[in-house]
Amino acid sequence: MGQYSYFASKLFLLVLAITLVLGVDHASGLAVTLQWDRNLERDIAGYRLYYGDREHPFTQVINVGNIVTTTVSNLVGGNTYFFAVTAYNTGGFEGSFSNVVSYTVPNATPPPTTPTPTPSGQITTVPSSLTFTGIAGGVFPAPQSIQVTTSTGVPWSETHSSPWFSVAPPGGASGTSTTVSPHTEGLVPGTYVQNIIFSALNLPNRIVGVTLILTPPPSPTSFVRDNFNRADGGLGPNWTMDPTWGGGLFISGNKVVTPTSGGHYWTANAFGPDQYSQIKLTGPIGTWSGLMVRGNPRPAPFYLVRVSPAGTDLYSSFNGVFSQLAHNETVFATGDVLKFAVRTATRNTAHLTVYRNGIEVFSYDDAISFIPGGRPGIGLRDGLTGMSLDDWEGGELSGGSF
Numbered sequence: 001m002g003q004y005s006y007f008a009s010k011l012f013l014l015v016l017a018i019t020l021v022l023g024v025d026h027a028s029g030l031a032v033t034l035q036w037d038r039n040l041e042r043d044i045a046g047y048r049l050y051y052g053d054r055e056h057p058f059t060q061v062i063n064v065g066n067i068v069t070t071t072v073s074n075l076v077g078g079n080t081y082f083f084a085v086t087a088y089n090t091g092g093f094e095g096s097f098s099n100v101v102s103y104t105v106p107n108a109t110p111p112p113t114t115p116t117p118t119p120s121g122q123i124t125t126v127p128s129s130l131t132f133t134g135i136a137g138g139v140f141p142a143p144q145s146i147q148v149t150t151s152t153g154v155p156w157s158e159t160h161s162s163p164w165f166s167v168a169p170p171g172g173a174s175g176t177s178t179t180v181s182p183h184t185e186g187l188v189p190g191t192y193v194q195n196i197i198f199s200a201l202n203l204p205n206r207i208v209g210v211t212l213i214l215t216p217p218p219s220p221t222s223f224v225r226d227n228f229n230r231a232d233g234g235l236g237p238n239w240t241m242d243p244t245w246g247g248g249l250f251i252s253g254n255k256v257v258t259p260t261s262g263g264h265y266w267t268a269n270a271f272g273p274d275q276y277s278q279i280k281l282t283g284p285i286g287t288w289s290g291l292m293v294r295g296n297p298r299p300a301p302f303y304l305v306r307v308s309p310a311g312t313d314l315y316s317s318f319n320g321v322f323s324q325l326a327h328n329e330t331v332f333a334t335g336d337v338l339k340f341a342v343r344t345a346t347r348n349t350a351h352l353t354v355y356r357n358g359i360e361v362f363s364y365d366d367a368i369s370f371i372p373g374g375r376p377g378i379g380l381r382d383g384l385t386g387m388s389l390d391d392w393e394g395g396e397l398s399g400g401s402f
Helices: 002-013
Strands: 019-025 029-035 044-052 060-065 069-075 080-089 101-104 123-126 129-135 144-150 156-159 165-168 177-182 190-200 203-215 223-226 239-241 261-266 275-281 288-295 302-308 311-318 321-328 337-346 349-356 359-366 375-381 389-396
Touching (some): 044 069, 060 069, 123 190, 123 203, 129 144, 129 177, 275 288, 302 349, 302 375, 311 349, 321 349, 321 359
Parallel strands (some): 129 203
Antiparallel strands (some): 044 060, 080 101, 144 177, 165 177, 190 203, 239 261, 261 375, 275 337, 288 375, 337 349
């Protein structure tokens, strides 16, 4: 990875100036000849010319070898084309794009006796490009798939030189799919653009542009507290209600209550994915008093812990499915402090931990319905008279341990 970055940075400083020379060859249709400055590195192995009816991603590529001029034929009169060049070295690493130039081809009518040939086939991809988003230093963005079909039914293969994603499988039968998985460790915030080149026998290559947008991590806020010591009514602007939970939560007598059920998320601060939510159980324990972490309004995913006279249960809501992850016989009592924490233990595995009065009760590792991020929250339901919550706290988990 270090060798690639060094090579790319050297190429970035050598801007490649492209000049266009329009020519009409009635045997091959409208054509454009392009020239560019030769790179000065000693290990340059050749150049690739990218072009198409839009830039980034381009739709066509020509490996021109170690020369600095080439002619592109079969252009359509009246269309605008965009061109850029990259260099690659003997190690196979490809540098950054040159400046992009565009050209609108004049309308020209070839002699009626020499019709312009058209390609005999093509490679199609669904989708035609990919975009990943994530937070620098955070959980990797979820993989995405590309379906590749060749018009002639022959197998396809892919090549790419990106250091921050992998493609598997690298080839397959026409109509099959491959998966693109980003790996963002070591990347700083910014926008990254790379290409995947799909090839098949006797067909022009197909280019799929892959874009990664990494935003800076949220400003560190270790924790926040809400003791609900204010006038009776709604929870206030720091909280956002999930409308699918019912009528919502309210403040009454400086505590949180509900006539039926309600779930709310703390939205005044942006916490990272490793977070906790904590509450004091100040009323009778009904069938549902609990907390959420990495929560998102349904049908988006969240993790949830509930306490009841039957014990303590962990749940996940993922892809519209509400699933029980674990059950523990520990029974909480009025006055106990319930804490629920989540941390990414390994890639795509969430480590969930439940505490009673600061002492760990049990934990569970979830690698099936992995939820990468969201908000801490609180919830009550079943409307048992006197159920209430108080003295909420939530925020980031400190480094080291729970």
